Amino acid sequence: MTTARDLLIVTMDVGTGHAVEQGNLSLALAGAELIDLVESSALALDGDRIVPGTQPATGDRLLDEAASSLVREEPYESAEDWLWRRGRGLSSAYLAALETEGLVTRERGRRFPVRTGRRALVDSPDRRHAEERLASDEPVLAALTAALRIRDESADDLPEVTVDAVATVLATVGDAVTELEAVRQRRTIEDAAFDNVWRGL
Known part of the structure; x- marks a missing residue:
């Protein structure tokens, strides 16, 4: 199991009770990949x-x-640029992978036995592993879920990350998610203002 797969599973778990924006999730998944690659010595x-x-x-x-x-020529790519480039559509790619493996299924309607568009996790060792990792307060998964507002903990309550490179990636994920939220809010305000103009004409 990878951190990105664990992260997707816990965000889909109905027990979390929080809807996660796909753009935010994609950024966090890209960060999770970076962390796993740091830990496997595929990058520094x-x-x-x-x-x-x-x-x-x-x-x-x-x-x-x-x-x-990965960009293999100097001056190399910043972690922030990686998140925005690699993160584009990444949540859909991971969801498709889990569905192909039978870890996610499309729910059937209550009245009609046809599949709806809503996807649900099946009970599996992978799901239990991800849930156990979250419950154990493993520092990386705890920080990523906090960045996605799945957990209501402040930064002071999170377990300490002791590897500098991992801490850098986690901070970059948090900043990118905050930036995306700000862009989303600005667009909402601009759209509302535009609607008000049209109503006034």
Whole structure:
């Protein structure tokens, strides 16, 4: 299991009780990939720059795809740029992978036995692993779920991350999610103002 897969599973788990915006989730998934690649020595961070290392096969198709897409020429890519580039549509890719593996299914309607568009997790060892990791307050998953507002903990309540590169990625994820939220709010305000103008004509 990868951190990104665990993160998607816990965000889908109905027990969390929070809807997560797909853009926010995609940014966090890209950050989760970076962290797993740091921990596998596939890359290192020089400040906020991603310096590629060896490219060992991880056994996970999407994580291997992430490793192969690293910029391998100086001045390299910043962690922030990686999140925005790699994160585009990433939540859909992970969801499709889980569905292909039978870990996610489309729910059937209550009145009619046809599949709805809503997806649900099936009971599986992968789901239990992700839930146990979240319940154990594992620092990386705890920080990522906090960035997505799945948990209502403040930064002071989170378990400490001791690896500098991982802490840098987590801070970058938090900043990117906050920036995306701000853009979303501005658009909502602008759309409301536009609607008010039309009503006044």
